[in-house]
Amino acid sequence: xxxxxxxxxxxxxxxxxxxxxxxxxxxxxxxxxxxxxxxxxxxxxxxxxxxxxxxxxxxxxxxxxxxxxxxxxxxxxxxxxxxxxxxxxxxxxxxxxxxxxxxxxxxxxxxxxxxxxxxxxxxxxxxxxxxxxxxxxxxxxxxxxxxxxxxxxxxxxxxxxxxxxxxxxxxxxxxxxxxxxxxxxxxxxxx
Numbered sequence: 481x482x483x484x485x486x487x488x489x490x491x492x493x494x495x496x497x498x499x500x501x502x503x504x505x506x507x508x509x510x511x512x513x514x515x516x517x518x519x520x521x522x523x524x525x526x527x528x529x530x531x532x533x534x535x536x537x538x539x540x541x542x543x544x545x546x547x548x549x550x551x552x553x554x555x556x557x558x559x560x561x562x563x564x565x566x567x568x569x570x571x572x573x574x575x576x577x578x579x580x581x582x583x584x585x586x587x588x589x590x591x592x593x594x595x596x597x598x599x600x601x602x603x604x605x606x607x608x609x610x611x612x613x614x615x616x617x618x619x620x621x622x623x624x625x626x627x628x629x630x631x632x633x634x635x636x637x638x639x640x641x642x643x644x645x646x647x648x649x650x651x652x653x654x655x656x657x658x659x660x661x662x663x664x665x666x667x668x669x670x671x
Contacts, residue, residue, distance in 0.1 A: 523591030
């Protein structure tokens with residue numbers, strides 16, 4: 481844990497190859513975003529998922545990232561797309577600057593393998609999520625691939641599943657493609 485993505489490589493996060501491998505609209509169907517939902521995109525990067533989320537709801541989309549550089553990208557891209565419901569929040573995943581039970585949906589993609597404290601980050605997600613909320617946690621499977629972080633920086637689905645079980649939340653594993661998985665977490669169901 482603790483390895484951070486270098487913002488100098490932001491173009492990789494918006495590449496056509498990534499769009500093919502992890503199409504935003506198709507991936508976000510799992511999260512079932514409703515028209516009035518407030519959503520937090522934790523570790524939003526340049527807004528790969530943030531802008532598609534903003535198109536799905538009239539509620540607020542909170543783009544949370546530790547990097548002011550990434551948040552600048554989101555602001556620029558949101559302005560270009562005329563997204564009025566995007567708000568940036570500079571904050572670490574372990575201590576998110578949002579109130580308790582303030583969002584209906586959380587998306588966290590490719591961040592949990594970078595955090596210093598996985599359990600604290602997950603507890604923080606649960607804190608800001610409304611009791612009837614859902615979250616989708618997307619990560620790299622811990623296996624070799626031609627791209628992505630080194631295998632020793634990846635978080636296996638077994639490890640993330642165990643962390644979710646320890647917090648007693650309902651979760652369902654989805655294999656999104658050969659190298660990415662996602663856990664859909666429903667806060668209204670206790671495991």
